Amino acid sequence: MKVAILDGYSINPGDLSWDPLEKLCDLVCYDRTSDEQIIRRSRDMDGIYVSQCVITGEIMDALPRLRYIGVTATGYDHVDIAAAKAHGIAVTNNPAYSTEAVAQHAFALILELTNHVGSYHRSVLQGDWYDSPDFCYMREPISLLDGKSLGIVGYGRIGRRVARIAEAFGMTVNIYSRDPEAARKSDILTLHCPLNSENHGLINRDFIAGMKDGAILINTARGGLIQTDDVLEALRSGKLAGAGIDVLETEPPVRPHPLIGAPNCIVTPHIAWMPRETRQKVVDVSAANLASYIEGGTLNRII
Template sequence: MKSIILDGYSINPGDLSWAPIEKIGDFYNYDRSEDDQIITRIGDNDGIFVSQCQITREIIEHCPNLKFIGVTATGYNHVDIQAAKEHGIAVCHVPAYSTEAVAQHTFALILELTNLAGRYNAAIQKGRWYESKDFTFDEGALTLLDGKTLGIIGYGNIGKRVARIAEAFGMKINVYSRDREAVMNSDFITLHCPLTSENEEFVDRNFISQLKDGAILINTARGALINEEDLAAALKSGKLAAAALDVIAIEPPVKPHPLIGLPNCILTPHIAWMPRETRQRVIDICADNLQSFLEGGKLNRIV
């Protein structure tokens, strides 16, 4: 079995080994592939792994030897599933690999907004503590999570894991699918739902207007769930106290981005899923998927 990965850098920038896949057959890693390189690179390979590259019908039709597509993530909307099915190509993905990682990052963002660790450290590095007349100094008020309400939109594996962590902090949990009104009046709202054509940009001016004044919005799900111009306006006006996002609609961002540079908006570059242990799990599951395919199995098969 000859296989390649078209865009392996985000999964393995060099700190892990591809050995689990290399043991199965000939394998080559491309860190990145441009659209016009994909067909040539696939060539006569039997299988490919793909993270974000678009695998279109045209690509599939120009690669007659292709038998296996391994998506290195849970979502697979960048692969033409119907074309793969028509050409008898197996497609596998990696489900539920990042539940703990995304839940952890959700609270990393929440805690940065409530405890301001980064802000205080930055002030200390600039010499503020040296100059203090007291044993401490004030660089912004901290917020206690105990007793606050957390509204969760999307109560799957990640949403439930976030709820468990929140309860440990003494927060009260409101779930959108059970009590929309309670969620809209929550102190914090966190998004954990998949992106669909029906909910794209559902967090818009109208939605935000129904939220509690001074609420805080967290998004570690999909960037396109939010109308970013409307969110920026709400942050500037004070309707929302703050937002913390790990995802935006277009990644990397296009200048000028409405949320970059706002003092009450924290951004991280789509890293919630990226702990080393989680990326190792992706490689291991991809190897298991390929081995299962070769043995006639259907582990994590979409097609």
Template structure:
């Protein structure tokens, strides 16, 4: 089986090995693939892995040997699912990919909003704290998260991961979903 990774860098910036895929067949890994390179790179492959490279109807129709598309992300938005289904191509994704990392990043952004960490870091590096007449140096008023209410719109994997972190910081959590 011929396996093509169209945009390996997005998943693996160099700290992972693609070696185990060699047990499944011949693998070729491209760091990134531009739209005009996609059809040629897929060629006669049976399987492709992609993260951000768009696989639309034109590409699917131009690659008749394609049997499997693995999306190295949580969604299917880069794949023409209708065209893949019509062509009998199996499409999968990784539903739990990066859930913890996105939840941590969400809380990190919340902390940045409350404490302006970037501004304070730049100011300290410029020597402003050292030159301050006050020991308790701050550029902006601090906002304590404890006791505040966080509203989550959606309660999928990421929302369910953010909620306990927010609660650990003493926050009240409200949730709304479409379901």
């Protein structure tokens, strides 16, 4: 079986081995594949793996040999599932591989916004502690999580893991799907829901107006969940005390992006899912999915 990984770099920039997959098939791996290269690189393949490459029905029409598409992520909206079904192409994904990693990153953003560790470290490097008349000094206010409330939008695997961490910090957890007032009464609001047509732009001016004054917004889910200009306005006015953003609607962003450099806004480059252990899990599950397909099984089959 001939298989191509079309965009493998984000999963394996060189610190992992593709050996689990190479044992199962004749494997070719490309770091990146442009839209114009997809058909040419896939034409002789029985299967392909994709992370971000968009696989349309038209592409499938041009690939009569293709019988398997492995998505090396949880979301598979970049693959035309209806077209794959019509072509008799099996599609698998990697569910739940990043639960712990994304929950951890959400709290990394929260803690940076409440404890400002990076800012204080830079201050020390600049010599401020050497010059301090006291044994400590206040550069930015530090706030305690214990006794605060965390609102969670999206209470799936990641949302539940975030809730357990919050409770360990002594926080009260408000679940938006059970209590729409969660946004109004939460000190921190964190997004962990999939993006769909119903919630696109959910965090807009009206939504933010209903949030607690001085709340913090965290988004490690999908960039399209927020209205960028409305969040920027809220940060500038102080309605939002801070924001921690790991995802943008267009990635990589187009320069200049309004939230990059915005006041009290931390932006990381879609890395919540990226610990080495998590990426190794992607490789292992992808191999298990392919082995199951070869044997006639349905492990993590979408169709």
